[in-house]
Amino acid sequence: MNASLDGATSGPTVSIIGASGYSGAELTRLILRHPAVRLEHLYAFSQAGKSVSSLYPALGCDRIYRSYEGETGSDIYFLALPHGEAHAIVPKLQAAGKMVIDLSGDFRLRDTDEHERFYGGRKSPDAVMTYAMPELSREAIAGARTVSNPGCYATAIILGLAPLFARSSALPRVRSVACTAISGLSGAGRSSKTELSFAEMSENIRAYKVGVHQHTPEIMQALGTSARNPSFDFSFTPLIGPLVRGIYATLSVTLDGPVDLKEARSAYEAFYRNAPFTRVRSEMPEVRHVAHTNFCDLHVAYAGQHGTLTIVSTIDNLLKGAAGQAVENMNIMLGIDETAGL
Structure with a gap:
């Protein structure tokens, strides 16, 4: 292993299940250099037996991917698996008292x-974890042993809207939201798909899953309502475009009444004052930032005189x-600096 990437030599041990995908590779990189935890095992079903360096040479890691056979020896488990696969693994980890952070959608929804x-597929009624968005539920995360990590679109959209739904907000009530968001190709995962190849997506952009994207109920749940019985009109048009990574969301909001642009910006700045990773910018943000x-x-x-608001x-x-x-x-769960290793 590249010595420059070595992290802590003591502290809780971490294993990653589903370590060979794009998110799993990013987890590997972050844990390798984390100052407070130690990487123990990397599990990858389809890539078992291969070295990390054969898939991701830039990580400088010579560990071998293993097949997960139900081990519970590590202190912390990250699950970076396709949707539907965590349900079979999490109960045993919970029973063993392990700390679990699941990156799939298996445990995000209460309904x-x-x-x-x-x-799709059945879900146990009691298969619920703490929904873990630090900006909205830091205290609940700190007291949890198992958490469900938010989805990517959901993160960008919820953070873009949350100040408007805060109990302390003095801004007019939200009547409707129209969201258009573009995602990089890595959002579809590492598996090869012809329609996501460079030849198909270079100089191209297209919409998909309009109105039925799986992050829709997650967004509504986080904002205090539901997709089945929403308290405001919500439309979501996801797009995929020719960039590797990044999400860029434009949120067009209609309010019950007009709002001053400076007042809206001040409300956002106040809401995220203690959020180290959410920056309210005075200039237009870009993916490269x-x-x-x-x-x-x-x-x-933008804030219009008839109650329209645009957030990027x-x-x-x-x-x-x-x-x-x-x-x-x-x-947060470990009670250490929220920004450690990041």
Whole structure:
């Protein structure tokens, strides 16, 4: 292993299940250099027996991926698995008292019917973890042993809207939200798909899952309502475009009444004053400003005289939208500096 990437020599041990995907690789990179925890095992079903360096030479890691056979020897487990696979693994880890951070959508939704509608497949009614978005639920995360990491689109959109739904907000009530968000190709995972190849996506952009994207109920749940019985109109158009990483969301909000642009910006700045990774910017954010970081950049871009508000939100989908936020949550659960290793 590259000595420059070696992290702590003592402290809790960490294993990653699903370590060979893009999010798993980012988790590997972050844990290798984390100052407070030690990387123990890397599990990858399809890549078992291969070395990390054969897939990701830049990590400078010569460990071998292993097949997960139900071991519970580590202190902390990150699950970076396809949706539907964590349900079979998490109960045993919970029973063993392990700290678990799940990056899939298996445990995000409280509503069983919504889970089945948007994700497909059955979900146990009691299969719920603490929904772990640090900016909204830091205290709950600190007291949890198992948490569900937010989705990438959901992170960008929820953080872009949360100040409008805060109990302390003096801004007019939200009547509707129209969201258009573009994601980089890595959001689809590492598996090869012709329609996501460079030849298909270079100089191209297209919408998909309009109105039925699986992050929709997660967004509504975090904002205090539901996809089945929403308290405001919400439309979501996800796009995929020719960039590797990043999410860029434009949120067009209609309020019950007009709001001053300076007042709206001040409300956002106050809401995120103690959030180390959410930056309310005075200038228009860009994907390149947050790529390879755990930041979410927000900009209140426009306020119209008839109650319209436009917010732009951007994140790195593999970091703040996945691995980085997962490590942030681990830090909170361990009671250490939230920014450690990030």
